[in-house]
Amino acid sequence: MKIQILGTGCPKCKKTAEAAEAAVNELGIEAEIEKVTDLNEIMKFGVMMTPALAVDGAVKVVSKVPSVEDVKSMLQ
Secondary structure (H helix, E strand, O other), X not given: OEEEEEOOOOHHHHXXXXXXXXXXXXXXXXXXXXXXXXXXXXXXXXXXXXXXXXEOOEEEEXXXXXXXXXXXXXXX
């Protein structure tokens, strides 16, 4: 499983990454977490507002920080 955090590194992007890491740890699953900071790469996902979170290439959240519980539900 690949989780991508799409954002330029703002505080909200960092909180999204923290939520993803916590969700992976709580679920005890194997997942690669990648931070995508290049705007051209982010736009390839069709994302115009950050932060965003994608799971296996599918965008799940745009322009908000998901809770750990939200991320866990996306990963199950």
